Each structure stands twice: as C-alpha cells, then as structure tokens.
Amino acid sequence: MQPMDFIRKENIQTLEQWIARAASPVVLGHTHPDGDALGATAALALYLRGLGKDAAVVFPDSPADNLRFILPAHVPCLFQDTDPDAAVQRIQQADLIFLVDANAFSRIEGLQDAASASSAPKVLMDHHLNPDLDSFGLAFTTPNISSASEVVYWILKELMEEAPSSSMWDSLMIGMTTDTNNFANSVFPSTFRMASELIEAGVDRDALLQQIYWSYRENRVRLMGYMQSEELHVLPNGTAYMILTKDIQERFDMLDGESEGLVNVPLAIKKVKLSVLLKEDDGHFRVSARSKKGTSAQQLARQYFHGGGHENAAGGKLFIGQDIASAQAAPAYVEQVLKAFLP
Template structure:
C-alpha cells in the first residue's frame, strides 16, 4: 500500500479528525488546510481545522470560517485536540511551529500525520510524508487526492485553496522549487474548475491605502543596499508600523520587492512586532541560500531561497548583527568588466 492510500485509510477509519498548520499563517498553510478539509468532506467524513492565529487580511476572500483559532477560541481548539484520533500536521516539521498549540499537539493521543516540504523533519508524527522537492504542501495535497485514487473528486472548492497555496509558496511560480510536476498539477486544478485569474485578482488587487503608504515609506526611507554583496535590507520599528496603521500581512511583499531590484541577490526584511523582531529572508540561486543564516543565528529556517527567523535584540542591534553576518554568508559581488 502506498503511503497516500494508507493515509486515506486512516481518514476513513477516524472518528474525529483535526487539521493543523503553523503559526503566522500564509497562503500555503491556509490553502493546504482548507483543500484537505474539503477533500475529507467529499469522502463523507468530518474534520476540524485548528490554527494558532489568524490569516492575513488579504486571504479573507477565501471562506476561512471553518478554521478555529487558538487566539480566539482556545476552549474549542483544546476540545478538538482531546477528541482527535487523527491529527494532520500540514506545512510544518517541528512541534514548536504551532505556537500556543504545542502542548496540545504534544499531549494529544491521536495518530499524527505530517505532510510537509521543509528540510529536516522532526520524528514526532506516526506517519511522515516529507517531500522537499515539492513546490508547496498544497501540491502534496493534490498528490494525496490523486494517489489515493480519488482524482475525480478534485473540484473548484477543493482546488482553489490549493492553487492559492502553490501560487504564494512559489512566489507566483518564480522560485526554483517550480518543476514540470508543478505545472502538471496546476493543469489538473484548472481542469477541475479553478478560476486562476480570480485567485490572482483577489490576492493582488486588494491593497489598502495604509499598506501602500507603508510599503512606499519602507522602500523610499528604510531601504539599505550593501552594494559589495548585492544584499538589500529593510528594517521597520513598531513605531513606524503603527504610524501607517499596520495590519498583519502588510509587509509580506517587501522582501520580494527588494529582491526585484536589479543586481540584488539577497533581500532581508525585519519588523518589530509582538515584542520581537520578525525576519524574512529571500534570495536568488542555490549559491545564495538564506536558510542556514536564519537557522544558525535567528532561531529560524525554511527553504534555501525563502526563510524566516526572529531576534530578541533591538531593531538597531539586529540591523548591526545582520550587517556583520552578511560577509560571512555571502561572497562579494564580482565587479562588472
């Protein structure tokens, strides 16, 4: 029995299914959770989605009402974990990635199934599907649907959040993680009725005035270029975020914008939120991997070209630390002849 048929059997035999994903929700964590939920429902079963915190505002065009949030309904989330006999761990590979749900996950007696595409998974689940070559966990949910023998169940309701997850986790299909298989999956989603143009429209054409002003300020006033290493850095304090009425997700595109500057190989954006400095790393090319820097110095990790981390130092001290580390991790740019 292939592993996806095994997972399908677990779904069919379970009485209480819980779907979890990581804190600081993004397109892939929300997309794969909802896509799996709708697939399970198509199998005639019920499931509950439990996330640590809310999704960014720009994802609310999706129907996120099935998602229970630990920050808003801790009693219901706790009850779901206590009843669960099957728990899906989607788009994360370490128990500390679920934030305030960690103790619930660790103490839960239900069988745990990890489906994830990040490096170095921990060994806490009972069943592990770890595929680092996949573009996203949402792509892996399509594999689950197909390889368990239920490809005909794929429809617009299941496919739309999965398309969203693939779209956002590949940087709109620009990252090296995009493979021929990625486009094969996209074709299947379109054939299933996903209206891809609407996903792009909902995702991109929903800027607020305050978000655009914050991004404009960041690019015009806070952008620092380390020319010798082709690294772009943006830092934003809590006061600066408050000045522009910051909402969750408002700075998510800044790293990609900085990386789009001609000649840049690496972009680093850090923002002061929730009492810590949250850091986003982006890069181009395998020779400019940023996940090692994130893991070794900023309690983070991720993919070679897209990683995250955090710092408990001040904004200025974090900026100084990053400046000093850049020469250790990235070679000097070769001068044009």
C-alpha cells in the same frame, strides 16, 4: 500517471484506512499562516468533510485579514489566539491528526503539547527540509515540490475517484500560487502539471489572482513605496535589508499581512543576492530572508535568527533584550550579521 516518488502506495493505503476509521480528524497549520498553510489545510479539511467526517482546521494564531477568504465558511476553523481552550480541546478530541506545511509540531508553538500528547495517528504533509519523521506514523514530504498545497493535491489525486468540489481546487491553486510567488520560485514540472489540471478542472485563476494580489488597501502600496525609497539599505557585499519598525507600521496604519512580498523586492537589484526584512513585534523582530540561487537564506536564518525554512526563503526571530539590547540596536546588528555571513 505514476504517483510522485514521495507518495508510496502502501502509505496511501494506510492513510485510507486511518481516514476510514476516523470520525473527527483535525488539520493543523503553522503560526502566522500564509496562503499555502491556509490553502492546503482548507483543501484537506474540505476533502475529509466531503467524506462525512467532522473535520476542523486549527491554527495557533489567526490569519491576516486579506488571507481569511482562503478558509471556506463551512469548514470549522479554530485559532488559539482568539479561542485557546476550544483550539486545544479540539486537538485532544481528534482521532486523526494532520500537520500540513510544517516539518515539526514545534511549528505550531502553543498547540505543540496537545498535538504531541495525543495518541491519535499522526500524518505529516509537507515540503520543508528536515522533517521530524519520528513524531508521525505517516509522512508525505519532499523538498522537491512547490508547496504543501501541491503535496496535498497529489495525495488527494491518489485518494479520490471523482472530481472534487471546486472550492477545494481553488484553495490548492491559491496555496501553490502564493508559495511560488506566482510561479517565480520553487516551480517544478509537477507544479505546472498541477496548474494545468486545475485550470482544466475549471479553476478561475484570474479571479484568484484578483483576490490575492489586487485587493490590497491604498496604505499598503504607499507603505511598500516608502520602505523601498527610505528604508532600504544595500550593502557592498550584495546583501540588502529593511527594518519595518512599529513607528512605521503605525504611521501607515499597517494591518497584519500588508508587508507580504516586501522582502522579495530588493532581489530585483542585480547585485543583491540576499534580502532581509525585519518587522518589529512585541519583544522581538520577525525576520524574513530571501536569496538567489547559490546563497542560502536558510543558513542565515538558522545561524543568526533562531529560524530556518527553505534554501531561498526562510524566517526567524531577533529577540530584543536577548540578541540585541534594544530595538534601536537592530540595524547595527543586522549589518554586522550580513557582513559576517557574506564576507
């Protein structure tokens, strides 16, 4: 099979040379790492370690507890929130830098300066719009693909002669599955090809689904129910929003990651074209937006929430004391924004 369009042969050759020369590459992923960021970075690090490289994964912050299983125990992983000096030093020591599942170093926030300042060759592997190509010597990126995990999969297929270890394939299957919301969005013909090949290679998809979707605590299911019955606001213009305040998070003893997927739920309503979830954090709300085809969640995130992302799945922030006077002002602000966005 021909390599995918965004994988140029000469770029693969350059990548091979850079990898051959590197001794301690580092793979960077974005803040609040999701399944795709974790799966894609883990697989790439596993590949590099398989070549005998001292590869490590570095993130600005730790993953949610329910996603930690995606990072294999034998891959060194550093998180700036728990180990700031070591995380920065590891980047400074790197002789090859990968950024995966993010379109710019700004997405790694506190690690941005260390990565940008490094003279090591830099490689981007991503699927977001508007990649910051100037910051990378090599870029493998296209928005016409399911996930960064799929990007990494097709690149690894070019790089490898032998079938790789199954934990690498597991990581990529998890990343692709979570980023497509289990084949509900951003699915391309190549995505099904990847899935077929991985299942043929022995990936146990049922076992992975069990770990991803059927391993939550009871609290999480009750929280989802409460939010849908008590906190869901559907506006006449076909938009919906929910605000997950600190008070609610405490009441359900919510852990990081347990509101994953909640923002998608209102899209089940026929007339809802755009769904927004605000989750209160220190000094700001984390904003997630999801839309149906024809409505741009990305535009909403960019225009009103200092963010961006994909056309139908985007995110941003709403700063308390800056965008709004107090946390209590959030509902009125969101309603006003949603009415202005879809008059």
